[in-house]
Amino acid sequence: MATVRHDDGDDAARLRAAMVDELRGDPITSTAVADAMGVVPRHLFAPQTSLKEVYESNTAVPVKRDRDGLTLSSLSAAHLQATMLEQAAIGPGMSVLEIGSMGYNAALLAELVGPAGHVTSVDIDPDIVERARAGLARAGYDRVEVVLADAEYGVPAAAPYDRIIVTFDSPDIPPAWLEQLAGDGRIVVPLRMKGVTRSIAFDRDGDGLISRDYRLCRFVPAQGDGAHAPRRLTLDTEVYLSVEDGEEAGFEVAALQRALRRPATRSWPGAAFDLPDELELFLLTGSPRMALLHASQTRIKEGLLNASAGLGVPALIAGDGSFAYRIKRAARQGGDAFECGVIAHGPSAADVAARYGDLLCRWAGRFRRRGAARIRYLPAQTPIPQEANPGGVVRKRHGSVVVAWPENPHPPGGISA
Structure with missing residues (x-):
């Protein structure tokens, strides 16, 4: 059931329903995510963009660029947002931290956590924070807390969080994110490894994290103290x-x-x-x-x-x-x-x-199969497993990413199978 009701015109409602229908099955697999994307008015978060473009499922909408034309912030493609929401498996009553704010995704999170939950969204850019707050107010999601801060340090005031969702290309996982994640929490982060990025759903595993799912993705780069030039x-x-x-x-x-x-x-x-x-x-x-x-x-x-x-x-x-x-x-x-x-x-x-x-x-x-890799994140000072393949250990500023490949018990057919 929607937590906010909207009357936003036949064209927007029709295009939004078509977008959700296109996303059903892959990546949308849950009723909760389908319902959330079916009610949140995406166009209110990109008022200068045409309805058709806003509701194209694979189109990201740039909202701020630097002097060289590089996109600094964008309204991510709905396909990618749905993917990460499904990875996060958010339930009613949860406390969620969104790292990187644009407003629309925070509204989706508010629908998923319901009236008993809480959503905090943080961004380092004052323009983006103002834009997110305005969009959330227009759409009726004033209870989302939008914070101006460097995301490298999270938002400790509202911690711990059951879920943390990162919406930019992250070169590492800062200690603050781990510290603010609940003991049984999950973090979904577009993590950059050896020049490529994967949206990884990590659960806690001792001192570190273990992957439950990962998907191909592309995001704008990190800003602030977590920024890193390739x-x-x-x-x-x-x-x-x-x-x-x-x-x-x-x-x-x-x-x-x-x-x-x-x-x-x-x-x-x-x-x-x-x-x-x-x-x-x-x-x-x-x-x-x-x-x-x-x-x-x-x-x-x-x-x-x-x-x-x-x-x-x-x-x-x-x-x-x-x-x-x-x-x-x-x-x-x-x-x-x-x-x-x-x-x-x-x-x-x-x-x-x-x-x-x-x-x-x-x-x-x-x-050869989908989701074959097992990805672990180990904070600094945590020993690397002795059996780890040296090629699968990616050293980071705050820790290490260890990628292992369990063999397929049912090898595929075809060439070289």
């Missing part, structure tokens, strides 16, 4: 590697630059290409010598690198600067199937390509 190693004009802090020392940039100028080799190890976001995470956490390789469309059109590097592709780096990365093509058996290939550059191209191909075949035959 580390990049430039290999050529508009070609670079994304690395974690401290990883750059392990890569010889001059050797990589020389390797890039050598002719490329191409091989096809016979591994299925499937679930690309899962494969990406597996590769990046499969070896400590993996980094995300990027190239602009200009350099791709010039033939310097394959199109797979356009949005970033995991690259395996050898000690002499040789490197290999993944490509794909239609599988020989036809249909809709694809298979993975490997492009390699450098003096030991054949060797690094073979090692990359082995990772691809391991993925296809032993780990």
